[in-house]
Amino acid sequence: MPRTPKVPAFESWGRYPRLDCRVEPLYWRDDFPRGTRLPPEVLPVGMGRSYGDVCLLEDGTLLSTLGMDRLLHFDPATGLLRCESGTTLDEILRFAVPRGWFLPVTPGTKFVTVGGAIANDIHGKNHHVAGTFGAHVPAFELVRSDGARLTCSAAENADLYAATIGGMGLTGLITWAEIQLRPISSRKIRYEGIKFRGIDEFLALSSSNGHAEYTVAWIDCVSRGKNFARGIYMVGDHSEAIEERKPSRAPRLSVPVDFPAFALSRPSMRLFNGLYYHKQLRRHVTGLVDYEPFFYPLDAVLHWNRIYGKRGFLQFQCVIPFRYGRDGIVAILEAITEAGLASFLAVLKVMGDRPSPGLMSFPQPGITLALDIAIKPGVTFPLFDRLAEMTRELGGRLYPAKDARMTGPQFRAFYPQWQQFAQYRDPAFLSAFWERVTADA
Numbered sequence: 303m304p305r306t307p308k309v310p311a312f313e314s315w316g317r318y319p320r321l322d323c324r325v326e327p328l329y330w331r332d333d334f335p336r337g338t339r340l341p342p343e344v345l346p347v348g349m350g351r352s353y354g355d356v357c358l359l360e361d362g363t364l365l366s367t368l369g370m371d372r373l374l375h376f377d378p379a380t381g382l383l384r385c386e387s388g389t390t391l392d393e394i395l396r397f398a399v400p401r402g403w404f405l406p407v408t409p410g411t412k413f414v415t416v417g418g419a420i421a422n423d424i425h426g427k428n429h430h431v432a433g434t435f436g437a438h439v440p441a442f443e444l445v446r447s448d449g450a451r452l453t454c455s456a457a458e459n460a461d462l463y464a465a466t467i468g469g470m471g472l473t474g475l476i477t478w479a480e481i482q483l484r485p486i487s488s489r490k491i492r493y494e495g496i497k498f499r500g501i502d503e504f505l506a507l508s509s510s511n512g513h514a515e516y517t518v519a520w521i522d523c524v525s526r527g528k529n530f531a532r533g534i535y536m537v538g539d540h541s542e543a544i545e546e547r548k549p550s551r552a553p554r555l556s557v558p559v560d561f562p563a564f565a566l567s568r569p570s571m572r573l574f575n576g577l578y579y580h581k582q583l584r585r586h587v588t589g590l591v592d593y594e595p596f597f598y599p600l601d602a603v604l605h606w607n608r609i610y611g612k613r614g615f616l617q618f619q620c621v622i623p624f625r626y627g628r629d630g631i632v633a634i635l636e637a638i639t640e641a642g643l644a645s646f647l648a649v650l651k652v653m654g655d656r657p658s659p660g661l662m663s664f665p666q667p668g669i670t671l672a673l674d675i676a677i678k679p680g681v682t683f684p685l686f687d688r689l690a691e692m693t694r695e696l697g698g699r700l701y702p703a704k705d706a707r708m709t710g711p712q713f714r715a716f717y718p719q720w721q722q723f724a725q726y727r728d729p730a731f732l733s734a735f736w737e738r739v740t741a742d743a
């Protein structure tokens with residue numbers, strides 16, 4: 303296997319924690335474990351778009367899958383695609399959209415790999431109708447450190463199939479996967495943007511738009527008083543008009559340096575949130591938009607994570623079950639505004655009840671809230687600790703893909719099936735996340 307003498311450090315998207323990891327690039331599906339001078343512990347990684355330490359391993363070896371990015375087979379009659387696990391969703395869209403097919407589920411960035419999408423069992427704006435990414439992956443190959451190569455599906459090696467979907471890279475290396483794409487006739491999305499004030503209006507919009515394929519809300523989590531929890535509810539469906547489906551252009555803008563701390567002050571956040579709310583002048587707008595700005599507004603600016611400065615940032619994402627959802631989300635938003643910390647981007651979404659095939663998948667029926675907060679010494683960590691505890695009291699859970707703070711007891715309360723999952727972990731596979739949440743078990 304080719305070896306690089308010195309490989310740059312690997313960072314997760316939140317740039318916290320920063321850990322020393324060695325990176326071993328994989329190019330071929332049999333590079334691992336053959337030819338690898340196996341260090342005691344390894345972890346496969348993709349684009350590092352997870353926010354915390356689920357894609358990190360201190361003093362271990364990260365198996366970078368980005369060289370395994372080939373499309374292997376496509377059936378144009380059914381839309382079933384087989385590709386290597388380092389293929390990004392961006393690459394799939396470039397191939398599939400001009401042919402009239404689209405991803406079954408997509409997160410808020412297209413710069414993630416298929417392996418990463420399966421290992422975190424990602425969800426998107428269509429969770430209420432489509433479930434998670436894993437629900438559209440009928441089969442994949444898993445390579446274990448003992449050299450076993452296992453095809454996994456609901457019928458074959460079903461236990462490893464379930465453990466690997468949402469298995470955070472700990473059950474082995476996914477080398478290829480099959481993804482069931484969904485047909486489209488246009489690259490356009492029929493869009494509706496509706497302004498709301500407060501969680502009750504958000505919930506009313508969510509129940510009246512349950513038929514729409516994509517729904518999500520941006521929420522202002524800085525304003526208080528009458529503007530508390532105001533936001534824009536966004537609804538989208540693929541347009542049925544037959545149109546040209548040209549490939550998209552690569553993003554042009556990039557954040558070249560880390561932003562200074564004043565850019566992240568509460569007044570600038572308040573200004574940003576106010577401008578964002580008022581950028582839509584009317585209460586209700588409709589239109590046809592390209593899928594790129596609808597699904598991936600942040601991808602237009604490369605390295606936008608540098609906006610949060612050198613210390614990095616944390617993302618908080620919880621899901622609170624419906625029985626406590628409304629009051630729970632209000633309490634969490636109040637805790638955030640009271641802490642005097644603010645976020646540029648906070649999103650709220652109702653998750654559906656389609657079960658995930660993954661044993662450890664994050665989504666569950668309820669309301670999910672996700673927001674980014676810059677790391678400010680002495681303030682951000684206590685707030686996150688409090689939010690995690692509130693989530694636990696409310697019977698919800700946090701998303702490992704976004705986490706760098708939950709404690710072992712919190713993890714084990716969020717995922718009581720963790721011991722069952724631990725039986726399927728490959729003994730040579732480890733992550734900083736897993737070490738953190740199981741060390742005291």
Ligand SMILES: Cc1cc2nc3c(=O)[nH]c(=O)nc-3n(C[C@H](O)[C@H](O)[C@H](O)COP(=O)(O)OP(=O)(O)OC[C@H]3O[C@@H](n4cnc5c(N)ncnc54)[C@H](O)[C@@H]3O)c2cc1C
Pocket residue numbers: 315345346347348349350351352353356357367387388408409410411413414415416417418419421422423424425426427469470471472474475476477600703704733
């Ligand atoms: C702007 C932005 C928006 C996002 N929006 C969403 C969203 O809407 N919904 C959502 O669910 N997530 C979202 N995410 C999170 C992101 O989708 C996940 O963290 C995803 O897993 C990242 O994929 P990656 O290729 O970067 O993998 P990495 O972050 O490098 O790794 C993620 C996990 O996958 C494992 N892994 C990677 N490749 C393999 C492989 N070949 N075999 C086995 N395990 C592997 C790793 O060990 C690790 O545990 C968002 C992230 C960003 C930056």
